[in-house]
Amino acid sequence: MAPCSCSEQIRRLSQQVAVMRKEMKNLRQHLESAVRAHRKHMASLQSELEACRQGKHEMKKTAEKDPQRGAEFSLEKGHIQTVPIGYISSCFSKKNGTPRQPAVCMSSRAALQIQPSVFNNPDHALAGLEHYSHVWLIFLFHKNGHMSYKAKVKPPRLNGQKVGVYSTRSPHRPNAIGLSLAKLESITGDTLHLSGVDLIAGTPVLDIKPYIPDYDSPSAQTNMSVQYETTEDAGDSEPEGLQCLGDSSSELDPKMRFSASGGLSEHSGSVFSEVLAEVRDYLQQGALCVETLADRRPSEPEPEPESQRASRLCYGADSYSSVAAWIRNPPAAELSVRFTPTAEEELREFQPPESTDAGRPKFQFLKGPDEAAAAVRGILSADPRSVYRRTRCSDRLFYFSLDTADVTCWFGDGFAEVLRVRPVQTQECLS
């Protein structure tokens, strides 16, 4: 019996050894492939690092040799170093109570002085701007408090509903850049005097551009593109100032050219008059089909469901652009605004900036109590409270500062009432 059990044991052991060998082989293969993958990964990291070093070195070398080219290199990579061209001085010292858009409060005022560190002669940079009535201001939301942002936001006018950040003018966005259209009241030397602003004092401005309705308004763009002229010998080259409307224009007639400046030329053939008439008819029909606000309001008995309201497009005064319906018909209602007799008296005490009456409070920007009253009405009628404050807070008092006045008010159903208008305690915020 004993020899038999011994050979059995040997057989079992050799079986186990075979299994272990197989496992070892698998393990080795596995390890080898892991090492290969790891090496490959290391090699790609190495080359990335090398490329990075090379790029940086290249950038440094280029920047040292040619600062202009160095800057270009950065621009191409999407890195720009922004330098504020100036800082806003404004009648709003805090975010609270600052209009949500310039149109909310046309009487708000501000000034912008161009930094002497940007231009040796800052006033030279403004030459010619006096011919424009409005300017675009591109600025940083420097008082956002935190740099976080979300893909969906709740604009106050939408009463808690969410929309994509890029369909709003929310300050909380990647690259906290704002854009406001302001009225250019005047320019004195290196300083722009503005009205209709929604910016707080100290806002860093990155750029100014003139507002040019011919470029910035879609209705003008459409008008420009339907004006065309014909030339007998237009040739291949595009005459200066003429623009083609993309590929579709070539389908009509090679001699037909769309003009940015002129109407129909003397040489227009009847075929072009017909086309023009057709285009006009088409546009007119479009304009008639499009529902304007004026058309819609009286015949709209029922408020629309929220879901439809948010998605339906709404056309305004011009029929060439469209905006989300909530912009013009927000679910958050406009409020009526009133002053208590005391608040009205207190406001009347304020003097215009040029006043020499030392015994009474004086505005720094606003032209007087009437302009201030108009600003307060604009700000409050748009309900400046956050949705949280509006819906969750039992405290109905609201404070904000406007120029050199501290304003206290309270909100009731459908109205805001101004209770107090006192001179601000500190002036340091209004820089």
Ligand SMILES: C[S@@+](CC[C@H](N)C(=O)[O-])C[C@H]1O[C@@H](n2cnc3c(N)ncnc32)[C@H](O)[C@@H]1O
């Ligand atoms: C809704 S944003 C619109 C700004 C601009 N018109 C735009 O469309 O980009 C306006 C609000 O931004 C806030 N605000 C103004 N200046 C700011 C600044 N420098 N930093 C952070 N928030 C600011 C104010 O509370 C104001 O009501």
